[in-house]
Amino acid sequence: MIPEALAAGLLFTAASDAASDEQRLVLGRSHEGRAIIAHRLGDFDSPRKVLAVGCIHGNECQGARITRRLARGVPPSGLDLWVVHQLNPDGRRLGVRQNARGVDLNRNFGSQWIPIGSRWDPTYSGPRPWSERETRLARELVFRVRPDVTIWYHQPQAVVRAWGGSRRIARRYARRAGEPYRSLPWPNGTAPNWQNHRFRRATSFVVELPAGRLSDARAARHARAVRRLLTR
Ligand SMILES: [Zn+2]
Numbered sequence: 180m181i182p183e184a185l186a187a188g189l190l191f192t193a194a195s196d197a198a199s200d201e202q203r204l205v206l207g208r209s210h211e212g213r214a215i216i217a218h219r220l221g222d223f224d225s226p227r228k229v230l231a232v233g234c235i236h237g238n239e240c241q242g243a244r245i246t247r248r249l250a251r252g253v254p255p256s257g258l259d260l261w262v263v264h265q266l267n268p269d270g271r272r273l274g275v276r277q278n279a280r281g282v283d284l285n286r287n288f289g290s291q292w293i294p295i296g297s298r299w300d301p302t303y304s305g306p307r308p309w310s311e312r313e314t315r316l317a318r319e320l321v322f323r324v325r326p327d328v329t330i331w332y333h334q335p336q337a338v339v340r341a342w343g344g345s346r347r348i349a350r351r352y353a354r355r356a357g358e359p360y361r362s363l364p365w366p367n368g369t370a371p372n373w374q375n376h377r378f379r380r381a382t383s384f385v386v387e388l389p390a391g392r393l394s395d396a397r398a399a400r401h402a403r404a405v406r407r408l409l410t411r
Contacts, residue, residue, distance in 0.1 A: 227259060356404035
């Protein structure tokens, strides 16, 4: 059996609260044992699926302000929205970009993966693709959800960046969020690189937020851009 098929949909324990239109899925645990959780919001029957990941680099976590705002707000209609506030809780705790093993999770995905650097280098890609638990949990979630659009929040470059077939919707997101847009090729082993190659019709792109604390007004603009992403 191929690992991808094995990964799809087996490891999820769901806690559902019908009254709140929200599901929480514990995807698994980080290297140091912290829970990594996905929240499902909105219209579960909608075929339009969006995933937003608030933080993958542990010292670039202001995107979680956007995903938390989405989770607090009125569930979006016509959208099956999934959010992960924190994919890298160990890095967050340590105040570093990498996970607790010194690996840059966003160079560890299995598409155009190459060896880069060594432990604790800023873009150390790990001993092999998918070597990190957090990266594998992200893979399982993507196989489970099959998002039409995935947004990965980073800092501090203040630009929406996309490549390939993801450029159109990323450009729309940038316009609605009021941020600059640039077409830039995917680096090796990144999450959008993998998703764009593995799921040819899906969109996956990066939103680089500015440095420092994201203002409430800016977070609100981004949350609105997510909710309206698949509307014209
Ligand atoms: Zn980053």
